[in-house]
Amino acid sequence: IETKDCASTSQAARLTSLAGIDSAYFWICGLIAALGIFFILFRRTVTEAAPQPSDEVARRGIGAVMADALRSRWAVLGGAAIFLYVGAEVAIGTQMAFFLHSDAIWGHSDAPLAYPLIGHIMGDDGIFGISAEQAGKAVALYWGGAMVGRLVGSALLARVKAPRLLAAFTAIACVMCAYVFAVGGVGAGVVALCIGLFNSIMFPVIFTITLERTTASEEATSGFLCFSIIGGAAIPPLVGYISGMTDYVTAFFVPAICYALLCIFSLASARAPVRHRAEDAAPATVH
Incomplete structure (x- = not known):
């Protein structure tokens, strides 16, 4: 429970706060159970609606198809790009509330409340500095x-053109991350929130760029790209470890590196030959 100005809380208040956490997990458990029951009851309908695997997948097996993806340089590069993008996006999002609430950003300032949209979303609690609850709303x-x-x-x-737009967006996101850990302050909090705006097109554009240049089949490439979203589980712990060893501001150098590598990927893709027309490639998955 967060308190300000050395305020104390009673045991009853603590128990009430913890009860709210228990109820949240109860509803999450209920939702997962409801989804499980739905798929059990309607598994035949779901199976019939799912697209059938191609003859190649059925003949060769999933292992051989994935090996086909690994033999394609652009499939591997695209998978690495998805890994870095998802990892950077999730790492920033999961730590954003702690970052904004830190003393180096908004923890000791009411200045963010002066921004119309930010101030409206967070609300003024009458206590100096941005609380963890207010920072969570700003996320x-x-x-x-x-x-x-x-x-x-x-x-x-x-x-x-997609490679040029991706290069511009990744370069801007990299510069914004660099500003956060190099400059800091109230402005860095606003800049960090704006990174999400430039994350927007990365997943579908990386997906399409890769499908246009890969030498592997669409099934193999698409499957490998979807598998590569495990970056969202790999990079955030690294960023969390660094923020624990240093601070939340310094940890932004990891996403900055990710975006810099993505910019290199986009510039390289602009020079690579297109093997499949965009309209012939599988539609990009929206993330």
Whole structure:
């Protein structure tokens, strides 16, 4: 339980707060159970609706198909790009509330409340500094930026080639991360929230770029790219470890490296030959 100005809390207040956590996990458990029951009852309908595997997959088996993906340089590079992108996005999002609440950013300042949208979402609790609860509310802007950015990105992709747009977005995200750990302060919190806006188009664009350049089959490439989202489970613990050893601000250098590598990937893809037309490639999965 967070308190300010050396305030104390009673045992009853602590138990009430912990009870809220218990009820949240109860509802999460109930939702998972409901999904399990749904799939058990309607498993035949779900199976019939699922697309049938191609003749190649049925003949060779999933192991051989994935080996085909690993033999393609662009399938491997695309998988690495997805790994880095998802890892960077999730790492920033999972630590955003702690980052904003830290003393080096918003913990000892009311300045963020002056920003119209940010101040409206967080609300003023009348206590100096941004509390953990207020910072948690502000995280919605990070994920919401990704949604808004997809709408803007769709319009831009109609006018700008995908590799160039990806290079621009990844370069901007890299610079924003560098600003956060190099400069810090109240402005760094606003900049960090805006990174979500530039994350928006990365997954579908990486997916499409890879499918256009891979020498492996669409099934093998798509499966390997989907597998590569494990970056969302690998990079966040690394960022968390670094933030524990140093601070939340310094840990932003890890996402900065990820975005820099993604920028290199996009620049390389602009020079690579396109083997499949975009309209012939499998549609990109929205993440």
